[in-house]
Structure formats: C-alpha cells, structure tokens
Amino acid sequence: MPLRRCAAERCGAKLVSAPAVLLVLALAAAFGSADAQAQRPRATGAPAGAPRAATQPARSARAQAPYDLTGYWVSLVTQNWRYRMVVPMRGDYAGIPVDPRAKRFADAWHPAADIAAGKQCEAYGAPSLMQVPERLHIGWQDEQTLRVETDAGMQTRLLHFGPAPSGAASLAPSLQGYSSAHWQLFALTNTFGAPEPMAHAPRYGSLVVVTDHLLPGLLRKNGVPYGADTRMTEYWQVQTLAPDQWLMISTEVDDPEYLTDPYVYDSIFQKEADGAQWHPGACSLSS
Amino acid sequence: MSPDAPGHRSPLESSPVQPPVRGASLLPAALMALAAVLYCAAAPAQVDLSGNWVAESLEDPVEHTDGSIPDMFAGLPLNDDGRQAGLTAPGDEMQELNRECQPWSAHYILIGPWGGRFAAVRNDQGHVIAWTLSSPAYDRLPMTIWMDGRAAPPPLALHTFEGFSSGRWQGATLVVNTSLLKDGYLEDNGLPSSNRETDVFFITRYGDELTILAVIRDPVYLEAPLVEGRTLKLLSGGSVTDDPILYCMPAETVPGFTDGYHSAIELPPREQRQQAFLTGLYHLPLIATLGGAQTMYPQFQQKLRSDQPPSQYCRLYCGRDEVLPGAPNIQTR
Numbered sequence: 316m317p318l319r320r321c322a323a324e325r326c327g328a329k330l331v332s333a334p335a336v337l338l339v340l341a342l343a344a345a346f347g348s349a350d351a352q353a354q355r356p357r358a359t360g361a362p363a364g365a366p367r368a369a370t371q372p373a374r375s376a377r378a379q380a381p382y383d384l385t386g387y388w389v390s391l392v393t394q395n396w397r398y399r400m401v402v403p404m405r406g407d408y409a410g411i412p413v414d415p416r417a418k419r420f421a422d423a424w425h426p427a428a429d430i431a432a433g434k435q436c437e438a439y440g441a442p443s444l445m446q447v448p449e450r451l452h453i454g455w456q457d458e459q460t461l462r463v464e465t466d467a468g469m470q471t472r473l474l475h476f477g478p479a480p481s482g483a484a485s486l487a488p489s490l491q492g493y494s495s496a497h498w499q500l501f502a503l504t505n506t507f508g509a510p511e512p513m514a515h516a517p518r519y520g521s522l523v524v525v526t527d528h529l530l531p532g533l534l535r536k537n538g539v540p541y542g543a544d545t546r547m548t549e550y551w552q553v554q555t556l557a558p559d560q561w562l563m564i565s566t567e568v569d570d571p572e573y574l575t576d577p578y579v580y581d582s583i584f585q586k587e588a589d590g591a592q593w594h595p596g597a598c599s600l601s602s
Numbered sequence: 603m604s605p606d607a608p609g610h611r612s613p614l615e616s617s618p619v620q621p622p623v624r625g626a627s628l629l630p631a632a633l634m635a636l637a638a639v640l641y642c643a644a645a646p647a648q649v650d651l652s653g654n655w656v657a658e659s660l661e662d663p664v665e666h667t668d669g670s671i672p673d674m675f676a677g678l679p680l681n682d683d684g685r686q687a688g689l690t691a692p693g694d695e696m697q698e699l700n701r702e703c704q705p706w707s708a709h710y711i712l713i714g715p716w717g718g719r720f721a722a723v724r725n726d727q728g729h730v731i732a733w734t735l736s737s738p739a740y741d742r743l744p745m746t747i748w749m750d751g752r753a754a755p756p757p758l759a760l761h762t763f764e765g766f767s768s769g770r771w772q773g774a775t776l777v778v779n780t781s782l783l784k785d786g787y788l789e790d791n792g793l794p795s796s797n798r799e800t801d802v803f804f805i806t807r808y809g810d811e812l813t814i815l816a817v818i819r820d821p822v823y824l825e826a827p828l829v830e831g832r833t834l835k836l837l838s839g840g841s842v843t844d845d846p847i848l849y850c851m852p853a854e855t856v857p858g859f860t861d862g863y864h865s866a867i868e869l870p871p872r873e874q875r876q877q878a879f880l881t882g883l884y885h886l887p888l889i890a891t892l893g894g895a896q897t898m899y900p901q902f903q904q905k906l907r908s909d910q911p912p913s914q915y916c917r918l919y920c921g922r923d924e925v926l927p928g929a930p931n932i933q934t935r
Contacts, residue, residue: 381773391829391898394661396677397884400903404885404914408921410663448900467900499808501773519773521806552775554804554815563804563815565659565833579659581831583815592901602903 375458376476379498381520382553384461387593388451388562388584395580399448402536402601410580411539417573424538426600436598439468440490440532442547442568445582450593451562461496468598474524488543492529499523522551534568534578536600542572560586649774649807651720651733655834658811664919665789666713672791675893676886684793684823685892691792705743705763707786708801709830711735712816714742717834725750733769733776747778754781761785761797778803788823796822810836826895885914 392399395410406422413421429435439447449467456462461474474496486493500520527546534541550565562584567577665671675688711718716739723732723746736744743762747769754766765783769776780801788795799820806813811833818828887906896902 390900392900393677393679393828393830393898396662396890396897397886400676400890400897401886401906404916404920406920407916409919410660411921413921448903450900499774519775521774521808523808550806550808550811550813552804552806552813552815554775556802556817559817559827561815561817561829563813563831565808565811565813565831567833577658579833581659581661581813581833583829583831585829594901602906 376461376496376498377455377458379500381498381500381518384453384522384551384553384562385455386453387587387590388453389587389592390448390450391561391583391585392448393583395446398535399446405537407537408535408539411534411578412574412576413539414573414575417540420540420573421535421538424540426536426538430600435600436468436470436490437530437532438536438600439465439470439598440541441472441492441494441526441529442532442541442545442566442570443534444468444470444472444491445549445564445566446580450587450590451584452590452593466593466595469595474522486528488528488530490530490532492526492547494524494526496522496524522549524549524551540573541568541570544572545570562586649771649776650722651776651805651807651812652722654717654719654837655812656717656837657715657832658835659831659833660715661830661832662713663921665791666715671884674791674884674886674891675793676890676897678788678793678893679824679826679828679895679898680793680893681823681825684820684825685894687823688791688793688893691794703741704786705741707763707783707795707799708745708765708767708780708803709788709795709799709816709818710737710742711803711814712830712832713789714739716742718742745780747776754779757782765801774806776803776805778805788818788820788828794823796820798822812836826898 397403398407398410408418408421411417429437444465447465447467449465452464452466454462456473459476461476463472463474464470470491472491472494474494476496476498479493479495483493498520499522500518525546525548529541529543529545529547531543531545532541533539546569548567548569551562553560553562555561564582564584565579566582567579568574569577660666665674673689675685678684680688706714714737716737718735718737721734721736722730723734725731729750731748731750733747733749734744735747736742743764745764745767747767749769752768754768759766759782761782761784763784763786765780767778767780769778771777778801780803783795783797783799783801785797786795787793795818799818799822801819802817804813804815806815812835814832814834816828816830816832818824818830820828889905890897890902
C-alpha cells in the first residue's frame with residue numbers, strides 16, 4: 316500500500332494494530348495536528364492553518380533567509396496613487412480609520428509650520444515610510460541585522476533578529492523606532508500527489524517585523540497623525556515570476572491615540588538590477 | 603497493451619496481497635505507523651484557507667467603494683489601446699440594465715469591497731483537489747482553483763468571467779494561475795480588460811490574515827504587468843459583508859443620468875469632467891491621469907513636482923461622512 320500524503324484525521328488509519336495506536340497517539344500529541352487551525356493574533360508566529368514551520372537550527376538570520384532580500388527595489392505605485400504620488404488635499408482622510416482627534420489635528424495642521432521647524436521627516440517615519448514612492452537599498456549590516464535604506468527622505472531602518480537586547484524596553488523613541496524581526500520558514504512545496512522529500516524541497520518563508528518605540532509622525536503628508544504609542548506589524552514576502560521579482564509588504568498600524576481601528580495597507584516593490592536609479596533626496600512635505 | 607486486453611493486469615493486481623499472520627505483523631505495523639506519523643509531522647498539510655475573509659486593506663478607498671473616477675488612470679500601466687479604450691468609455695455604462703448584473707473578472711478580489719469565502723473541495727482520500735473562492739456579492743462568480751494538476755483547457759475553450767485557475771503550494775503560499783477570462787472591466791470607470799488577460803495570485807496566510815499579491819497581464823490593454831496587493835482578515839463567523847445589496851439590482855453610477863435602460867444622457871465633455879474631477883477635486887495633473895507604466899514609478903514625481911502642497915480642502919469622498927459645501931455637482935456613485 317503506497318504511503319500517501321495524509322490529512323491528519325486520516326493519517327495511518329488503516330495501517331496500525333492496537334499497540335501501534337498508542338504509539339501513534341503519543342507521537343501525534345508530540346507533533347500536533349498538521350491541519351490544526353488555531354487562531355492567532357498578528358505576528359505571533361506561524362500562520363494558523365499553515366504547514367508546520369521547519370525547525371530552525373541555531374543559525375544566523377542571514378543564513379536562515381529563505382530568499383535574498385538584498386539589493387535595490389523600486390516602489391510600484393499602482394494603488395493609492397492619489398495619496399502617495401501627490402500631496403493629498405487637506406482634509407482627505409479616505410482609507411485611514413481616523414478618530415475625531417486625528418481629524419482635528421489634521422484640520423489644524425499646516426505644512427509651513429513643520430517646514431519652518433525642520434520637521435519634514437515626520438512624514439517618513441516607519442509607519443508611513445514603505446508607502447512613500449521610493450527606492451529601497453537592502454543589505455545585511457551584520458548576521459542578525461537587516462538594513463533597509465530609502466532614497467526618498469534618506470531614512471534607514473534596522474530590522475533586528477534574535478532576542479531583544481537587555482534594556483530594549485527603555486530605548487529612546489525614534490522616527491524609525493525599534494524593529495524586531497523573525498523569519499517564518501516553510502520547507503516543503505506541497506503539491507497534489509506524491510510527496511516531495513524534505514531534503515530536496517526548496518525553502519520558502521516570510522519576514523515578520525514588529526516595530527515600536529516610535530516618535531509621533533504623519534501617516535499622510537496632509538497632516539494625518541500617528542502617536543507615540545503606535546505599534547506596527549509587517550509581513551514581508553518576496554515572490555518571483557522570472558525574470559521579475561516583487562516584494563510585498565503588508566503593514567498594520569495600531570495607534571490607540573488617533574485611530575479607531577488598525578490601518579492596513581500594502582506596498583509593492585520590484586527588484587532592480589542595480590542602483591542606477593538610486594537618487595537620495597531630502598524629506599519633503601510638498602511632493 | 604490495452605488495459606482492456608486479455609491478460610492485462612493493473613498495477614494493483616500485480617502484487618498479490620499476502621494474508622496477514624497474527625502477531626507477526628505487530629512490529630512492521632508499528633514501524634509503518636511511526637513512519638506515517640513522522641511523515642505527517644514533517645510533511646505539512648496544505649494551508650487551510652477555509653473561511654470568510656473580509657477586506658482589511660482598502661487601497662484606493664474611494665474608487666473601490668463609492669465608484670471609480672472617470673478618466674483617472676494614474677498608476678495603471680496602460681498601453682495606447684488601453685488608454686483610448688478608457689477615454690472613450692462613458693464611465694456610466696454599468697448602470698445600463700443589461701450590464702448591471704455583469705460579473706467582474708477574477709481580479710475582483712483585489713478591488714471589490716467584500717473579500718471572499720474560501721472553501722476546500724476534497725476527494726475520497728481527503729486530498730484537497732480544489733479551492734473555491736466565492737462571495738455574496740452578485741457581481742462576483744465563484745472561482746474554482748484546481749489543485750489536482752489538471753491541464754488548462756486550450757486557448758480557444760470557453761472564456762468565462764471566473765476563468766480557469768490552477769494552484770500549487772510554494773511553502774505557505776498558494777500560487778494561482780488564471781486564464782481563459784472573458785472581456786470585462788479593470789476598473790469600474792469603464793477601463794476594460796480583455797479576454798487575453800492572465801493573472802497570477804500569490805495567496806499567503808498569516809494567522810487570521812491573508813495577503814494576496816496579484817500580477818495581472820493583459821497584452822491588449824497593458825504595456826507592463828499590473829501588480830497589486832491586498833490584505834484580508836478572517837472572520838470568526840457571519841458573512842463577508844453586512845450590506846444588504848447582495849443581489850443584482852439597478853444602480854446608478856452617475857446619479858440622475860439614466861433612463862433605466864441605457865446611459866441615455868451623456869456625461870459632460872471629457873475635458874470638463876477631467877477639470878471637475880481631477881484638477882479641481884483631487885488636485886491631480888492631467889499628465890498623470892492618462893496612465894502608462896511610467897506613472898507607476900517614483901521618478902514620475904519629477905514631472906509632477908510643485909513648490910507648494912495643495913491648499914484646497916477636500917470636500918467629497920474624503921473619509922468624512924458629510925459632503926462639504928463647494929463639492930462639484932458631478933458625483934460618482
């Protein structure tokens with residue numbers, strides 16, 4: 316009888332004698348159910364209903380990377396064009412679940428005051444940085460830190476893998492905050508029919524990033540604010556259709572001060588061969 | 603040898619099964635069970651996509667809820683034919699009686715406000731042979747994503763609004779290839795999609811959230827792939843929408859501009875519409891509204907750069923509940 320890929324409820328059902336059942340039950344309890352669908356909040360580990368993540372040996376984040384994020388990426392502004400490529404009109408909050416305080420803040424906000432105060436970069440904080448039309452230059456700063464630079468606004472984000480250092484809770488807030496990252500790795504391509512040996516399967520995965528310790532800033536260049544207690548969660552994934560490669564970042568911004576609900580948006584980047592189009596520019600509230 | 607020929611033995615018949623011997627089978631059975639359990643633990647089952655998924659990220663919130671802005675194509679990689687087709691579309695033709703029930707193509711999951719419901723179709727062995735993606739919205743036909751490796755029908759096979767879709771897993775991502783689509787709309791401002799459109803969807807589950815990255819290719823109307831994303835959230839129960847308008851019913855895309863059967867009353871001239879909607883209402887330069895691949899990239903901002911941000915105050919579809927005084931008379935639905 317061929318050993319087929321099995322749903323958890325059927326696995327081994329016709330193979331075992333009574334003593335083996337006990338063995339099965341013990342092992343099943345140890346390994347859990349492959350189809351189990353526990354609900355988890357955002358960014359707390361493997362996806363519910365998803366394959367079991369491959370056991371991660373004690374290797375560096377760089378060595379574990381399921382794909383190569385390094386290089387140059389360019390924004391594809393195919394969505395929310397009116398809010399990203401031009402400065403949206405004052406009072407245009409469409410798509411952001413602003414609360415009345417945020418509306419009052421934005422209605423009273425004038426860019427001239429921020430420009431005079433040299434606060435243009437408040438529109439380039441981590442919660443809004445990935446929706447700025449820009450190019451990214453991504454590289455490994457060290458084995459446990461991914462460095463993400465932008466040409467627009469010349470910002471740098473550091474994505475820290477591994478346990479947070481002692482004293483992280485008391486870090487001073489900053490425009491880009493403190494980002495904790497980890498890989499969600501999956502080691503098997505699951506197809507209908509015969510199973511693929513684990514050892515020969517390509518590796519896939521996503522990057523999960525949680526950022527806090529943020530300074531207040533702007534979600535939009537027309538004054539929509541976010542507060543100091545903002546926490547953001549991102550899912551980074553790279554997908555390939557040769558010869559093209561895309562990076563999709565799904566971002567959820569949680570702000571108890573100015574948002575009634577999480578603000579979720581998606582950013583798409585396309586891989587570029589080199590940095591020929593990399594043109595660093597200062598933060599701007601007028602473009 | 604034909605399977606029906608005399609003397610043919612099927613593979614199942616070629617290895618006669620030996621009768622089991624009581625007691626002697628215990629160790630092999632236990633080993634087989636161990637192997638089965640270890641296999642189940644190491645080889646993951648397919649990600650469970652089942653459930654109702656509601657749109658969480660709402661890109662282009664005005665265009666995808668209140669209605670698209672006529673002649674607004676910025677960020678869309680249109681070729682000349684696509685641009686001309688969009689500009690000549692009246693923009694209100696979907697209020698014609700014969701079009702009110704017209705379904706959207708497969709890419710509707712990206713732009714529709716509803717999200718959708720995934721359900722598994724299993725065979726007798728419990729294998730998922732297909733996923734279905736459906737919606738209570740009348741303008742979304744159920745889409746079947748075949749997971750059993752079946753080949754796509756030939757190019758001249760029947761084209762439908764849902765098309766033919768096949769899927770395969772790459773880790774936790776379901777990669778869906780869709781083809782054989784019927785002519786439809788890319789946006790509901792009349793921008794068309796052709797029956798040569800093909801889509802690739804990368805569907806990834808993260809706990810109770812689902813992301814979709816779509817690559818839309820259309821050699822008739824697009825000069826480059828249109829790549830868009832969306833994030834959906836799993837509902838613990840209920841439907842993907844509480845909106846009662848889930849069935850086909852008359853709806854005006856441009857209020858007051860219909861006689862109930864066709865778009866009998868023409869919209870204002872295009873230049874006037876553009877002035878009202880784009881430069882007047884949304885502060886958009888006309889050069890951008892024509893679309894094209896160049897409008898997708900950051901360097902296009904160099905052609906738009908102005909010294910001052912807009913001073914006008916948004917008065918229509920601004921994320922507010924009220925329409926403020928001074929809004930243009932022309933309204934999308």
